[in-house]
Amino acid sequence: MTAQLESLAAAGIHIVPSEIASHLIVERDGFVAFIERREHGLCNIGAPGLATEQGFAALVWRGERAFFVGKGFEQPASEQQVQDLRAFANDLEKAVLGRG
Numbered sequence: 303m304t305a306q307l308e309s310l311a312a313a314g315i316h317i318v319p320s321e322i323a324s325h326l327i328v329e330r331d332g333f334v335a336f337i338e339r340r341e342h343g344l345c346n347i348g349a350p351g352l353a354t355e356q357g358f359a360a361l362v363w364r365g366e367r368a369f370f371v372g373k374g375f376e377q378p379a380s381e382q383q384v385q386d387l388r389a390f391a392n393d394l395e396k397a398v399l400g401r402g
Contacts, residue, residue: 303343309397315390329353333390337398344398350391352383361387 310317310328318327318334325336326344336348351360352370354377359370361379368379379387395401 303339306344306398310394313393313397315393315397328394330390330393331386333387334358335391335394337394347391347394347398350387350394352379352387 307317313330315328315330318329320327322336323339325338325348328335328337332353333350334353335350337344338346338348349360351358351372353359354370354372354375356375357372359372359375359377361384362369362371368384370377370379370383
């Protein structure tokens with residue numbers, strides 16, 4: 303797990319303090335994801351999304367348009383935000399699963 307944590311840090315991904323023992327919450331540039339924590343290391347990355355004042359917002363596509371949608375909340379996603387979210391997800395996979 304140490305190598306995974308070092309890879310996350312090298313990618314500029316930070317651990318968000320949390321009381322959840324079974325998962326880490328990670329963040330970079332306002333994007334967040336849960337990563338399952340097991341005895342042998344980190345695995346199973348949850349879908350990344352945007353952290354907002356209203357809570358977590360997932361990226362949702364409606365036709366050609368992208369939106370960040372959460373409970374009682376919705377906002378259009380810019381092309382740059384979509385690219386940044388994809389880069390975040392890719393970096394998570396590289397650091398945690400060794401892929402990408």
